[in-house]
Amino acid sequence: MAARKKKILQSGVCFLFSVFVFGMIFQEGVIQAAEKITAVTPANTMSADQVDKNMGRYTRKGADTCLKCHDEDYKYPIYPVFFSKHGDRNDKRTPMAQLQCESCHGPGRAHATEPRVGFKRARIISFGRAASASSVEQNNQCIQCHNNNNHLAWVGSTHETQNVLCVDCHTLHKRKDPVLDKTRQAAACYTCHKKQRAEFARNSVHPVRYGKMVCTQCHNPHGSLSDGLLKTSTRNETCYSCHAEKRGPFLWAHAPVAEDCGVCHEHHGSMHTPLLKKRAPLLCQQCHAPVGHPGVAYDESGLASQTPNTFLLAKSCLNCHSQVHGSNHPSGVKLMR
Ligand code: HEC
Ligand code: HEC
Ligand code: HEC
Ligand code: HEC
Ligand code: HEC
Ligand code: HEC
Ligand code: HEC
Ligand code: HEC
Ligand code: HEC
Ligand code: HEC
Incomplete structure (x- = not known):
């Protein structure tokens, strides 16, 4: 009984082994066949014996080698890269004119040819948050060009x-x-x-x-x-690049404008038109005392005496001081014209 069991076990192991060997031979055959078919991209010979000190050797045939496995059916779209600027082989500076896929992904001979260790192929640089390569390593692949x-x-x-x-x-x-x-x-x-x-x-x-x-x-x-x-050296330079008329020079400038548009304006968006941080009169009264210009709805006599209250209603301070960015009028000293 025991002997029979042993025999079954032996032939089982024997069978599995031959499947494995046959599989290896078969796979090798497929790769060799594929090697002949996929010569669509010109063979890249310049990469053949270059060695990267950290990652080993580049492949001999560049993209052709990679496309054997990373073909149309691969879960991730590979081919569009050939139609991007990086795929332009007439431009000597592009990856496709140089080490091809490996210009970006680093030397891949081990990844492409060595047998797998466990479930993993030899490492190659990949990109993105989930990749094993550090941010510096990934970015350096791009910065080299x-x-x-x-x-x-x-x-x-x-x-x-x-x-x-x-x-x-x-x-x-x-x-x-x-x-x-x-x-x-x-x-x-x-x-x-x-x-x-x-x-x-x-x-x-x-x-x-x-x-x-x-x-x-x-x-x-x-x-x-x-x-x-910011693209320019100061915030105001950025604003002037489109709102040039605010640069002046003005006969009567309003001091905070040349200093920083951001004193009164938000840069992205605001609840107060146009892009204001606050509404007048509060906007102005951050710096200007309300003396003589009471921007309030109520005063000691109840509802503010001046009706309608031009300091508060409509455009408030701007009812009169309309040239808030500066004036070129000879009598525009109070920024009113
Ligand atoms: C023999 C088949 C084969 C060849 C040739 C091959 N790869 Fe791969 N590659 C794979 C498989 C399978 C994976 C899936 C990940 C794994 O199993 O480790 C993979 C994964 C990758 C990844 C993702 C790695 C990761 O960490 O997620 C990149 C990038 C990659 N290959 C690029 C290349 C490049 C570039 C070449 C050519 C130099 C190439 N491959 C050649 C089979 C191959
Ligand atoms: C210009 C640089 C560049 C070139 C050239 C390039 N790749 Fe990529 N590859 C990337 C980047 C970046 C990603 C990450 C996803 C993306 O940006 O589309 C990526 C993703 C991949 C992935 C998916 C990896 C994963 O994480 O699952 C594979 C596989 C791959 N590339 C293989 C190739 C092959 C094969 C070639 C050559 C035909 C090639 N790449 C050429 C930059 C490049
Ligand atoms: C925060 C997002 C962001 C990051 C990070 C980023 N880029 Fe860009 N990149 C852009 C945008 C947006 C544009 C388009 C610029 C334009 O329209 O003026 C661009 C344009 C480019 C261009 C074409 C125009 C040019 O400047 O030559 C290249 C090349 C480029 N980026 C390479 C890189 C490289 C290499 C890195 C990493 C070191 C990188 N980018 C990181 C957003 C980014
Ligand atoms: C081998 C050199 C090389 C490598 C590596 C490389 N690039 Fe480029 N890249 C180029 C060239 C050349 C251009 C075309 C520039 C031009 O037209 O002026 C380009 C163009 C670009 C553009 C503009 C594309 C367009 O359609 O205008 C972006 C964005 C870009 N590269 C990002 C990257 C990023 C991100 C990486 C790293 C994953 C990278 N590149 C790796 C050489 C390279
Ligand atoms: C992957 C995430 C990410 C993406 C995508 C991204 N950023 Fe950022 N950005 C950051 C981080 C993190 C900071 C620093 C912390 C902060 O200010 O939120 C930052 C800061 C900034 C700052 C402030 C810089 C400073 O010194 O105060 C600007 C401006 C900026 N990013 C613009 C952009 C633009 C424009 C884009 C799109 C083209 C972009 N970012 C895309 C992550 C990102
Ligand atoms: C690239 C060009 C550009 C730059 C730089 C720029 N702006 Fe503008 N700005 C615009 C455009 C476009 C509008 C919209 C005009 C419209 O809606 O008719 C605008 C509108 C505005 C408005 C009026 C908003 C409204 O609701 O009517 C203000 C205030 C303003 N920008 C302030 C600034 C400030 C402050 C800066 C510097 C931080 C700046 N801008 C930088 C292009 C620019
Ligand atoms: C003292 C506050 C203040 C400063 C500083 C300031 N603004 Fe204004 N800005 C205003 C007010 C208030 C309005 C609304 C005017 C109105 O409604 O008549 C305005 C309106 C605008 C508008 C839209 C209407 C128009 O006149 O075209 C733009 C654009 C603008 N500012 C750009 C800028 C730029 C660029 C800077 C910096 C160089 C700047 N502002 C600095 C208060 C200021
Ligand atoms: C009109 C010009 C303008 C545009 C367009 C613009 N920004 Fe800004 N952004 C600024 C200015 C000005 C600052 C303040 C910079 C400083 O002084 O530190 C800023 C600051 C930032 C900051 C730093 C944090 C903060 O809010 O102060 C981030 C992040 C940022 N911008 C992202 C973006 C993104 C993302 C976009 C596009 C969706 C964008 N910006 C479009 C002008 C602009
Ligand atoms: C960040 C502070 C600040 C803000 C906010 C501000 N100003 Fe001014 N303003 C000044 C300074 C500083 C002067 C110059 C005072 C001087 O020369 O004595 C000035 C001058 C003036 C003058 C001319 C005064 C004179 O005697 O020539 C008027 C009018 C004026 N501002 C109106 C306004 C209005 C209206 C607002 C609101 C839209 C405003 N200011 C917002 C700081 C500010
Ligand atoms: C009804 C029109 C009117 C309104 C509204 C108005 N002002 Fe005036 N403002 C004037 C006149 C007129 C002067 C010149 C007074 C003078 O020369 O004696 C003046 C002068 C000023 C001065 C210069 C200081 C001075 O005493 O000469 C400042 C600062 C000022 N106003 C700020 C403001 C602020 C802030 C608001 C909003 C709360 C505002 N104004 C609303 C008419 C107005």
Whole structure:
């Protein structure tokens, strides 16, 4: 009885082993066959013997090798990258003209050819929050090519120090990266900047919500040398880039305007038109004493004596001081004309 059991067990093991061996041979055959079929992309020979000191060797045939497994049926869309700027092989600077997939994903010979250890293939750099590569490692893959003036301040910028990834905003296995589409840009920012989404939903806003403006008209998400990732050196310079008439020079300037538009205005959105932080008279009375100009509804005699109260009603202080940004009228010293 025991002997029979042993025999069954032995032949079972024997059978499993031969399935395994046959499987290995068969798989090798498929790969060899695939190697012949998938020569759609030109063979990339320049990568053959380059070695990366951390990650080992590059493959000999670049994309052709990868596409054997990462083909149309792969769960993640691979092919669109060939139709993006990165796929332009006539441009010598692009990944496809260089190490191809491995320009971004790093050397992949081990990943592509070595047998699996357990359930995992050898490591290759992948991108995104779930990837094993650190934010620095991921971003460096991009920075090796993207380090022009526009990206000069990336290192040390708020986004870099907060471990934001290039691929938090950019999607590369697409024909057209959505974040470069002006109508979709803000949505990419709002995935993290919820407060700003609320600000841009207020009733007086810079028209981002209507697709007429984008965040990157004022900000450089790749870093800048000024506060708040602004494209220009000061907040006022940013405002002047579109509202040039507010720069002056004025015959009669109003001191806070040249100092900082942000004294009176919100930058994204506000409940008080036009983009005001407060409404007059309170806006003005932060600095100007109400003496002689009582912006109040009630005074000692009950309802404020002057009816209608021009200091309070309609545009309040602006009823008379309409040139709040400065005046060029010879007698505009009180900013009234
Ligand atoms: C022999 C088949 C095969 C080849 C060739 C191959 N891969 Fe993979 N690759 C896989 C499989 C299977 C996975 C799924 C993850 C796993 O099993 O570890 C994977 C996963 C990946 C991942 C995701 C890794 C992760 O950590 O999630 C990337 C990126 C990748 N491959 C890129 C490449 C590139 C680039 C090449 C060419 C240099 C390549 N692959 C060649 C089979 C292959
Ligand atoms: C081998 C060099 C190389 C690598 C690596 C590389 N790029 Fe590029 N990238 C380019 C070139 C070249 C262009 C085209 C630039 C141009 O047209 O002026 C480009 C264009 C872009 C564009 C603009 C695309 C468009 O449609 O206008 C974005 C966004 C971009 N790259 C992001 C990235 C990110 C993110 C990474 C890292 C995952 C990366 N790149 C890795 C070379 C590279
Ligand atoms: C916070 C979001 C965000 C991050 C993070 C980000 N980008 Fe961008 N990137 C953008 C937006 C938005 C644009 C479009 C800019 C425009 O329309 O002026 C852009 C444009 C680009 C372009 C094309 C125009 C140019 O500046 O040359 C490249 C290349 C690029 N990014 C590369 C990168 C690289 C590399 C990284 C990582 C080091 C990165 N980006 C990180 C949002 C981001
Ligand atoms: C310009 C850089 C770049 C090039 C070139 C590139 N990739 Fe990618 N790849 C990425 C980025 C970034 C992601 C993360 C998702 C995204 O942005 O679409 C990614 C995602 C992937 C994934 C999914 C990994 C996962 O996490 O599941 C695979 C597989 C992959 N790439 C394989 C390839 C293959 C194969 C090629 C060559 C045909 C290639 N990539 C070329 C940058 C690149
Ligand atoms: C992956 C998350 C993420 C995305 C996506 C993102 N940001 Fe940020 N951003 C941050 C973090 C984290 C900070 C720092 C903390 C804060 O101010 O909320 C920050 C800060 C900022 C700041 C303030 C910088 C400072 O120094 O005060 C600006 C401006 C900014 N982001 C603009 C953008 C723009 C524009 C986009 C879209 C193109 C964008 N961000 C997309 C994560 C993100
Ligand atoms: C009209 C110009 C303008 C536009 C458009 C704009 N911002 Fe700003 N943003 C500013 C200014 C000005 C600041 C204040 C910078 C400073 O002085 O620190 C700022 C500050 C920020 C900050 C830092 C925190 C805060 O609110 O002060 C974040 C985050 C931010 N902006 C994100 C965005 C995002 C996301 C978009 C697009 C949806 C956007 N901004 C569009 C001008 C703008
Ligand atoms: C990229 C161009 C641009 C920049 C930079 C810019 N603005 Fe504007 N601003 C606009 C546009 C466009 C409108 C909308 C005009 C309209 O609705 O007719 C606007 C409207 C306004 C309004 C009136 C809002 C209303 O409800 O009528 C104020 C106030 C304003 N901006 C202040 C500022 C301040 C302060 C800054 C600097 C932080 C600034 N802007 C930077 C383009 C810009
Ligand atoms: C002392 C407060 C104050 C400062 C500082 C200030 N503004 Fe204004 N701004 C106002 C008020 C009040 C209004 C509304 C005027 C009205 O309703 O007649 C206004 C209106 C505007 C408008 C919309 C109407 C118009 O005149 O075009 C724009 C644009 C504007 N300001 C831009 C700016 C810019 C840019 C700066 C900085 C250079 C700035 N403001 C600084 C108080 C201020
Ligand atoms: C951040 C402080 C501040 C705010 C807010 C402010 N102002 Fe002024 N304003 C000043 C300063 C400073 C002067 C210059 C005073 C001087 O030269 O003696 C001035 C001057 C004036 C003058 C001319 C005074 C003179 O004697 O020539 C008028 C009128 C005026 N402001 C009206 C307003 C109105 C109306 C508002 C509200 C829309 C306002 N101010 C908001 C700081 C402010
Ligand atoms: C009915 C018109 C009117 C209204 C409304 C008005 N002012 Fe005046 N304001 C004047 C006149 C006229 C002067 C010049 C007085 C003078 O030369 O003696 C003046 C002068 C000023 C001065 C210069 C200081 C001075 O005494 O010369 C300031 C500051 C000022 N107003 C702020 C305000 C503020 C803040 C409000 C809103 C609470 C406001 N004004 C509302 C008419 C008005």
